[in-house]
Amino acid sequence: MYEFAVAPAVTQIRRRGVVITEVTPESLAAELELEAGDRILRINGRAVRDYLDFRFQTGGETELIMEVRKQSGEEWELDIERGEGEDFGLGFEQIVPRQCANECLFCFCKGNPDDARPSLFIRDEDIRLSFLYGNYTTLTSITEDEMARVIDQRLTPQYVSVHATDWDIRAYLLGIDKERADISGKIRRMIDAGIEIHAQVVLCPGINDGEVLKKTVEDLSAFHPMIKSVAIVPLGLTRYNTDTRLTAVSPEFCVRTIDEVSQIQEAYQQRLGTNFAFLGDEIYLKAGKKVPTRKHYGDYPQIEDGIGMVTSFQQEFDALVRKLRRRKLKAGIPQVEATVMTGSLFAPVLKARLEKFNAEFGSKLHVIGLENQYFGGDVSVAGLLTGRDFLGAKEQIRGDLAIIPASSLKSGESIMLDGMRLEDLEKELGLPVHAMDMRGFSELFM
Numbered sequence: 412m413y414e415f416a417v418a419p420a421v422t423q424i425r426r427r428g429v430v431i432t433e434v435t436p437e438s439l440a441a442e443l444e445l446e447a448g449d450r451i452l453r454i455n456g457r458a459v460r461d462y463l464d465f466r467f468q469t470g471g472e473t474e475l476i477m478e479v480r481k482q483s484g485e486e487w488e489l490d491i492e493r494g495e496g497e498d499f500g501l502g503f504e505q506i507v508p509r510q511c512a513n514e515c516l517f518c519f520c521k522g523n524p525d526d527a528r529p530s531l532f533i534r535d536e537d538i539r540l541s542f543l544y545g546n547y548t549t550l551t552s553i554t555e556d557e558m559a560r561v562i563d564q565r566l567t568p569q570y571v572s573v574h575a576t577d578w579d580i581r582a583y584l585l586g587i588d589k590e591r592a593d594i595s596g597k598i599r600r601m602i603d604a605g606i607e608i609h610a611q612v613v614l615c616p617g618i619n620d621g622e623v624l625k626k627t628v629e630d631l632s633a634f635h636p637m638i639k640s641v642a643i644v645p646l647g648l649t650r651y652n653t654d655t656r657l658t659a660v661s662p663e664f665c666v667r668t669i670d671e672v673s674q675i676q677e678a679y680q681q682r683l684g685t686n687f688a689f690l691g692d693e694i695y696l697k698a699g700k701k702v703p704t705r706k707h708y709g710d711y712p713q714i715e716d717g718i719g720m721v722t723s724f725q726q727e728f729d730a731l732v733r734k735l736r737r738r739k740l741k742a743g744i745p746q747v748e749a750t751v752m753t754g755s756l757f758a759p760v761l762k763a764r765l766e767k768f769n770a771e772f773g774s775k776l777h778v779i780g781l782e783n784q785y786f787g788g789d790v791s792v793a794g795l796l797t798g799r800d801f802l803g804a805k806e807q808i809r810g811d812l813a814i815i816p817a818s819s820l821k822s823g824e825s826i827m828l829d830g831m832r833l834e835d836l837e838k839e840l841g842l843p844v845h846a847m848d849m850r851g852f853s854e855l856f857m
């Protein structure tokens with residue numbers, strides 16, 4: 412889910428150039444009298460479509476001609492000299508994502524309640540967001556211009572939803588014809604141009620699992636190291652996605668998948684020196700198995716896709732405990748009583764850590780594992796919990812504050828997926844609510 416990384420495109424109209432939204436005081440841009448609302452049209456005669464173009468066309472340049480349309484409508488041509496690496500001090504409008512032309516069976520947009528935030532309905536398929544935020548694209552409708560841009564501007568790595576290299580099956584999953592589903596030529600072209608790829612498979616029981624999955628990973632491994640990793644994540648069904656062609660992921664299916672993929676991983680470890688294909692944390696948790704250790708993930712190539720997040724959390728948590736042990740001897744630890752709310756899948760992992768933590772440091776941290784009532788179905792990850800879900804646990808909350816996952820908020824804003832604001836949740840619960848990641852949690856005790 413990357414809905415927070417994109418702007419609500421439906422309300423935006425594309426004009427020439429890129430709009431400045433911020434100018435840092437006393438920066439080069441301020442000296443040039445650039446202002447928020449101005450539009451940069453061209454740099455050294457080349458059109459600027461967005462801030463990536465701006466970055467690309469100004470990178471390494473110390474002498475530039477910048478064409479600007481001021482908010483007043485006036486057009487300026489600025490002859491600029493800047494020091495090597497000198498920052499302009501500019502902030503820009505967000506990129507308006509290009510939308511996909513697929514009809515994937517499992518598209519999360521189909522599983523949204525009608526009243527979900529508009530950004531949840533954006534079907535983004537944009538090589539720029541892939542490069543910037545790790546959003547996946549299917550490459551099915553990439554234009555020649557976009558392909559050239561990836562290569563020229565070295566927008567590497569790209570994150571590609573492959574799902575299956577049996578192109579008939581991929582076509583079926585994406586709801587498109589086979590010709591468009593076959594992206595082998597596009598992948599090869601990127602790789603030949605030195606663009607690295609991280610691939611993704613959304614695993615749909617009975618469709619692209621078993622032998623199909625094996626073939627997919629094997630085909631992709633032929634391009635290692637340019638294809639760096641394959642993330643295998645389970646299909647997620649909300650109560651609103653009732654497509655009968657889809658089968659929910661069961662614990663038994665997860666156990667079987669772990670067995671099958673472990674064998675493949677062993678072979679790749681020997682052949683390529685990496686596991687290459689990684690299973691989503693949800694698969695281990697649903698199967699009731701321990702998540703792999705840090706070594707399994709290497710440098711966590713696809714952590715944003717839920718691959719190794721739990722292991723990374725455990726590592727960070729253990730590091731915090733070690734730090735607090737040293738601090739306890741010197742200055743003592745604040746005694747905190749709070750309730751931590753998280754998704755039902757992650758709750759047992761968190762509870763195990765926090766129980767030990769309480770015993771050692773005297774805190775009273777309670778864990779509530781919430782079922783996702785808003786989306787329903789088998790949605791159990793923390794980041795998709797909503798204000799209404801947290802509110803539903805009101806009677807179980809103990810202590811002086813409630814802690815919710817930072818990932819359940821829109822990035823940079825205090826708003827949840829169902830549109831509820833953090834301050835409204837606090838009002839309704841009658842106590843402070845902190846949206847936290849591990850860093851915020853550490854700060855509670857430091």
Ligand code: SF4
Pocket residue numbers: 511512513514515517518519520533534535536549585
């Ligand atoms: S590519 Fe498929 S899953 Fe992604 S937004 Fe488009 S239809 Fe939905």
